Amino acid sequence: MSRSLITRASSKGIRRTLVLVSLVFLSACSGAPSKMLAAPVTGYNHTSAAINWFSVNGAGGGNVGPHQGGGSQVCCGGVPRYWTPGLRAIVEWEKDPDPYSYGKWTERPYSDAWTKRMEEEKQQYSRHKVVVDIPKYDTAGTLKVHFLPCNQVRVSVDNVKPGDPRYPYNFPMNMPEPKVCPD
Template sequence: MCKTRNWKTAVSLAGWLSAVLLVTACRSQSPMLSAPVTGYNHTSAAINRLSVNGAGGGNIGPHQGGGSQVCCGVVPRHWVPGLRAIVEWEKDPDPRGYIKRDQYGQFDNKDYERHAANYSRHKVIVEIPRYTVAGTLKVHFLPCDQVRVSADNIKVVDPRYPYNYPMKMEEPEVC
């Protein structure tokens, strides 16, 4: 009889312990979420690489974006006032510039170096507008090296999206 009672007590205790752990786990949500990073290039330059708070990569051709996502940045589960992002990128102002190739179709190193000497590197800190549900980190590259970032779960084509930029923006002569 004692063995049966001990066994029932152990099963009952294990059941209660499991329930407590389950409830505790459900309540302990992380304050931060991983978020894919995607870029939108509204300019005639190429974005060779980008990062948001150190996460990102990829390259975005002129007047392109949204198709590829890189994993992962981090955003707060709930928006907080003063939320900012550090955006870094490398820009090729002449993405269609000619670069000599050798007989095997490989870029000529010296000509490539000449072309790459015109690349520029940038870094800005931008505000992230209020969001209700955290989602993808969307980075918009605008003329004159301006950048906007959103971290919501709203698609770019949705009227509620905080930015409404045409994919092909006019670039001023002087910034």
């Protein structure tokens, strides 16, 4: 890349940064707190399936293995600074019901045969979308999504961690899964 292209690219980046910094300072000078806050998103999977990906109101996380969660966060989802009655979230996710099946395959990993089998396996994945209520919170915090058996989901936005008695969803990480889910 020529030196003039690098200089122009650097100048554009500096100008964009200055504009963003100026906007931050201007919004800080308005005196009114913002109505929305950026919140990290984290998932908790209480099932034996893998959550390949998920999103909350379009902001999402990556893979959450069976009976795992809380360790990684992605940035950021928008949450209201103050809770209001009727506050809800749209949660979408993809689920792999048999996340460890490839470990039993005889095909050499990443060979043509393995890739073909993986494509067949992906046909077993299911996608879901639900709208859930968000319980009352006093201080906005992390967007925490709990994946439960029977494709049930719970979301919290508070500043309280799972395990704390004040947390609304202290589910065990390894929840029993019924043979038949209720409608």
